[in-house]
Amino acid sequence: MAMDTLFAPPGERWQPVSPRLCQLRRVILAFWTCLLGLAGALAVGLVLGWGYAAAVVAVAAAVLGWGWWVIGRNWRSWGYAERGDDLLVTHGVLFRTLVVVPYGRMQFVDVTAGPAERKFGIAKVQLHTATPATDAEIPGLPPEEAERLRDRLAALGEARAAGL
Template sequence: MAGTLGDVFDADGVVWTPISPGLAKVRRLIAALLNTVGVVVFSVLAVLFTPWLWIGSALLVATFAWEWWLIGRQVGAWGYAERADDLMIRHGVMFRALVVVPYGRMQFVDVQAGPIDRLFDVAHVQLHTASAGTDARIPGLNAQEAARLRDRLASRGEARLAGL
């Protein structure tokens, strides 16, 4: 169907590179830890004070099941594509977004990874441009891909900037 809103997010001839499934593992581990703490707190309070607090534990378990599913969908929606003059990043399932960053607008590229990220070999690439509103982020790349992308984007940005 031509002219649909979906066309805005699907550029012709673009090959999207997915992010690492390791990001889902990281997010699910964090969700599991937080929900476990909540369930333990509600359970202890239910034993000590009132059985009605078991409802809180049950709600947290249901919330965790929903988070598990949602995290998989969110991570699967991320992708990026390197084109000749720009980098495209898309994400979102319900609220979709497509960011196009021209290489010539990039000022610097950050790579970040916290302790849990490093445990699962995951890093995040942050692109900074002249305008803070056009900064872009690609989460959940494996460390080697993040380093490769950082170097490639930096060299492409430098080459495009030199032509100004």
């Protein structure tokens, strides 16, 4: 069995998260990298000289480039699939994760969106079960999809738990 099928079983209809999640994370990365890089360059420039400040800016640019690439890879790794009895959520590049949440084990479903997420038009759906190890979250969903998924998962959770 190939490792890819272990974390993303074939035959499922995998849904990706919105590209706006990638954009948001890159904007946050660029903001903090530039802010800290320029502040660090200014401090180093005043204390050690402007030649060293240029090195700090070069390091900040390298961190920004590397982070930009990592965020893109991480964003592409997120996906979810709705099956008859459970929800599959997969993510991760270096450390792959597949969480299988049976609908009957769900206790409640949260939908959250902070100010930055609302500005980018995305939300996060979080599933809570009795066992924290089987909790799952799906970030970067358009509001309509987050609402649809919340309602569907809540209804399925209620229907499956009624038989317990």
